[in-house]
Amino acid sequence: MKPRLSLKQSISLTYILLAVIVAGAFSLVSYISVEVIEEQVIDARLSKMADRLIELQPGGRMPDAPPDIRFMIDDRIPAELRQLPAGSHEVGLGNRHVHVLLRDHGSSRYAVVQEVDELEHTELVILLSLAIGFAVSLLLAAVLGVVCAKRIIAPVAALAEAVGRNAGPTELPSLSAQDEIGILARAFAKRTDELQQFLQRERLFTGDVSHELRTPLTIMLGAAEVLTAQLADRPAQLATAERIRRVAAEAAQGVSALLLLARVPESLDAPRIVLNSIIKSEIERCRPLLHGKPVECRLDWSEEVSVHVRPELAGIVIGNLLRNACRHTEQGQVLVQLAAGRLVIEDTGSGIPQKVRERLFERFVHGDDLPAHEGTGLGLSIVKRVVDHVGWDVRLEIPQAGGTRFVLTFPIVRDS
Incomplete structure (x- = not known):
């Protein structure tokens, strides 16, 4: 074209x-x-x-x-x-x-x-x-055309620059102009004000709901841990108690992540953490999902990889991808490969239907032929939101042998 x-x-x-x-x-x-x-x-x-x-x-x-x-x-x-x-x-x-x-x-x-x-x-x-x-x-x-074009385009360029840097509705240029540029500026100001109010309402709602859920989830998690300890000699009830504890822990982690997502990225501190430990912790939490399956969860890394990110957010992303891989893999392996600036989570499961691959990271999108699974989970749309929030990237790849491969890329942290 x-x-x-x-x-x-x-x-x-x-x-x-x-x-x-x-x-x-x-x-x-x-x-x-x-x-x-x-x-x-x-x-x-x-x-x-x-x-x-x-x-x-x-x-x-x-x-x-x-x-x-x-x-x-x-x-x-x-x-x-x-x-x-x-x-x-x-x-x-x-x-x-x-x-x-x-x-x-x-x-x-x-x-x-x-x-x-x-x-x-x-x-x-x-x-x-x-x-x-x-x-x-x-x-x-030609000279007159260039000069006039610059003068004509200058207000439009200034308006685009202000919109690009998320200027407030009252900070947009040419708001008082009576020409077409003024009409456009006032339309942008109105739309910007509506979007900012909407985002503010969403941020407040997310923060309020997450805050209100933390206390009951903490109580549920503590009660589940106590119940697990008390049912150590009753294997049948112990599995149910462990399941309750695991789901409560996942929900609590999700609430913590939602509280962080309710804040603007610039206001979040990003401590330096070792990603290897987060991966090990999330794999241990996913072990029960592989119980009774001929599936091997294999780690492949040669060094410690550090990143600047809140551990709760990193855990949400890695944990959600690992849970999906474990739940939808009935045999074979789940492979986790970690290198500087790159994390790959690959499985030999049923894969993702072609019709939903392009919309996989949208809300409420799932494969109709995927088996139902337990647990709440945040979904891949939340994964996408988290990686965008922290400046990472996630993409889906389809291995030639079948299954699913998710590739996370993130900034490399150099030792000073």
Whole structure:
């Protein structure tokens, strides 16, 4: 697809095209006028000279003539001119360019010859002047187009810059202008104000709900831990208690992450943590999901990898991806590969249907043919929100052998 011109380029090009049309039309009219005037003036002059010659010649007299005009009669007319029909002609005579008027009167032929070399030179000067004027017009049009485009685009560029840096509705430029830029600025201000109010309401709601849930979840988690300890000699009830404890822990972790997400990224501190320990902790929490399955959870790393991030947020991302891999893998392995700036979580499970891959990180999107699973989980949409919040990146890859591969990339932390 051919790229469209920018507004500034379009305005400049419009000025240039207008100059081409106007200057071209003016030059063409001027050239035609010069040609017409030249023909009419020369023909009229030569016609008067011929009348005077025919009038005076019977008396043996010749009219006075300017230096560039010659009179010829009968045999004195060169052969190359005698063979021309009566009338006005522009021909070459020797090494000179002449304009000749031939007229027959009685039995004689009369010729009035005017050298037009000087006229041709004058015409060339005029044409050169028209060409220079045309070129200067284009140059001036280009300069004027660029200057006007900058002045016209400047308010739009200032408005775009203000919107890009999330300026407040009252900080947008051109709000008081009465032209189209002012209308656009006021529309942006209104929309920006609505979006900021919406984001503020969402942030407050998320923070309030998360805050209210922390206390009951903490109580549930403590009670589940006590119940697990009391049912150590009852394996059947112990599994249920452990399941309650695990789900409560996941919910508590999710609430903590939501509280952090309710804050703007710039206000979050990002301590340096070792990602290896977070991964080990999340794998241990996912072990019960692999119970009774012929699935191996394998770690592959050769060094400790440090990142600047809140551990709660890193745990939410890694834990959610690991739980998905463990829940949807019935046999084979779950492979976790960690390197500087990159974490890969790959499984040999059922994979993700083609129809939902492009929308996988959207809210409420899931594969219809994926098996149901227990646990709350935050979902991949929350994973996407977290990685965007902390400046990481996540993408889905499909291994050739089947299954699913999620690749997390993050800034590398160098040892000082």
